Amino acid sequence: MSRLPLGETKSRTHAALAKIHIAKKELGLDDATYRAMLQSVAGVSSSKDLSDAGVTRVLAHLQRCGWKPKAAAKVGKKPSVGRGRQALVGKVEALLAEAKRPWCYAEAMAKRMFGVEKVDWLEPEQLVKLVAALSYDAKRHGRQG
Structure with missing residues (x-):
């Protein structure tokens, strides 16, 4: 032992x-x-x-005697979603400003891509995809993405 x-x-x-x-x-x-x-x-x-x-x-x-131990709660590091979401929303905002497009353009994309009404309601993975789509659009129109 x-x-x-x-x-x-x-x-x-x-x-x-x-x-x-x-x-x-x-x-x-x-x-x-x-x-x-x-x-x-x-x-x-x-x-x-x-x-x-x-x-x-x-x-x-x-x-x-009848005691049933409960399974231990899974403990992990709390994800820092707030900062990541803020950075992604900031990137969306920058891409919209560079293209001289209003927020309703990004919200229309969110609605079309994910069926979600507002950019604020998107999950982080969805925000990443929205940023990628806006970046692709920027490159297609000769802007940096």
């Missing part, structure tokens, strides 16, 4: 103890019942005294 760095072991233990306390709450165990269960299942009176094997036994017992 490989040894884990102290911090990793501590965070795993902390997570396991958190699961035990969540199960205690969800099953509605009072403190006396909870401590009696710890004593009978793992031979300790407090969860902080549990070994790794004891944690596993307690969690298995709580699941047999």
Whole structure:
């Protein structure tokens, strides 16, 4: 069995103890019942005294008692859509200004291309496609895109 760095072991233990306390709450165990269960299942009176094997036994017992652990939420980096959308809308605006066309031209393109009434309502992927279409139009008419 490989040894884990102290911090990793501590965070795993902390997570396991958190699961035990969540199960205690969800099953509605009072403190006396909870401590009696710890004593009978793992031979300790407090969860902080549990070994790794004891944690596993307690969690298995709580699941047999009807506790269903919830799947962990998928955590990721929050996308920075705001800045990206602003940059794309700025590019649309620049391409329209260069072509001396009004905003209603871009909105008509959005309606034709995506069935969306307003440029503001476009998803980032759709904005990219709109910028590409306006750039293509600029090159076709001899302007930089």
